[in-house]
Amino acid sequence: LFHGFLGSSAGWRRAISDLGQNFRVAAVDFPGAGYSERPANLPYDLHWFASQVPALIAELGFQRPFIGGHSFGGSVAIHAAARNPALARGLLLAAPLVYQQRPPPGLRFAKRHPGIAGRFFASSFGRKVIPFLVRNAAYARKGTKVSKGVERLVSHLDAPGGWEAATRMGLLAGE
Numbered sequence: 001l002f003h004g005f006l007g008s009s010a011g012w013r014r015a016i017s018d019l020g021q022n023f024r025v026a027a028v029d030f031p032g033a034g035y036s037e038r039p040a041n042l043p044y045d046l047h048w049f050a051s052q053v054p055a056l057i058a059e060l061g062f063q064r065p066f067i068g069g070h071s072f073g074g075s076v077a078i079h080a081a082a083r084n085p086a087l088a089r090g091l092l093l094a095a096p097l098v099y100q101q102r103p104p105p106g107l108r109f110a111k112r113h114p115g116i117a118g119r120f121f122a123s124s125f126g127r128k129v130i131p132f133l134v135r136n137a138a139y140a141r142k143g144t145k146v147s148k149g150v151e152r153l154v155s156h157l158d159a160p161g162g163w164e165a166a167t168r169m170g171l172l173a174g175e
Contacts, residue, residue, distance in 0.1 A: 002069040003029070003033065004069075033165065033166070033169065038164070045172035046079060066091070067090075074093040077093065107167060108171075110171075121157070122158075
């Protein structure tokens, strides 16, 4: 199972529980996201992520698994399967990113002014904006508590290289 942009394997916890009753399941964090490392020298683009999938599947010991992906993760799954038709038995996709779209204004600003963007989100005002962004990204209802998701997202972004990796991944998602 592959997560979407700014997501992590934690977003699949309910699916893991349900699917795990009948299948062997693995949810992974892409490099630069979730609980993974954030090396500065990785390309963080869609094609690079897709090229890593065959080795990941082999390392996990899966034989022609179903590959699930949400948003950016769905796009990675599509590209990996298109390049390697025998790789997967099938794809389970939720709102996959299927066409190149212009990055949102916040990411375009972060590309031009990474220091300012990083300082903004590290500020007390920026931290107040993050729950709103998480709520919208998760399509959570107004009364839904998003505190755990916010805490998890902030900890991932605050990890060494987190802001930089997330910005690069977001800017290169559709390329």
